Amino acid sequence: AQKITQTQPGMFVQEKEAVTLDCTYDTSDPSYGLFWYKQPSSGEMIFLIYQGSYDQQNATEGRYSLNFQKARKSANLVISASQLGDSAMYFCAMRPIYNQGGKLIFGQGTELSVKP
């Protein structure tokens, strides 16, 4: 069974500072992908970053980086130089890689508020 845990219901960060959003996971699949999505109040789920379980390097996408620690089963999202537009819900998610139509399951989410 798969499980994603996000232990921070809400986070505050000052504009221009960095923030880390925590995510731990559990799975029996040998190959899996980890994802972070951003959901503003408008509702759309926006894909931010991906980490494959066999990737040797941590993923980076612009101001987003993923701190992947496979032994600890954690995949924390780091947002550098926070902007007011980063205020949103952030979801960590996981799905098996070699499984057509495999389920993407989500953690409970973290609501990030960026203060000016």
Added chain:
Amino acid sequence: DTEVTQTPKHLVMGMTNKKSLKCEQHMGHRAMYWYKQKAKKPPELMFVYSYEKLSINESVPSRFSPECPNSSLLNLHLHALQPEDSALYLCASSQERRGRGTGELFFGEGSRLTVL
């Protein structure tokens, strides 16, 4: 702009009405998904279609009836819904090529459903 288009964006219906939610993508993706999301909660998977065939049904009540007329379209037919079915309904699509790509889901902006 999202490449997954959902209509309508807002829908209000009575418990005896029959309505449909529509989803369209032109990215050549062969997997399409319906998720239900309550406020401040993570999306919950309802249905997965892979190559126009229903591959996952997460024990969703029969008052929700999915349909995939072709590889670009996904419908969700609604009948005799309950007030607790009020939620944001998200459609998503993904490439399904084993071992290739990240397999991230691309989401639409959702349809906000209110059942009176």
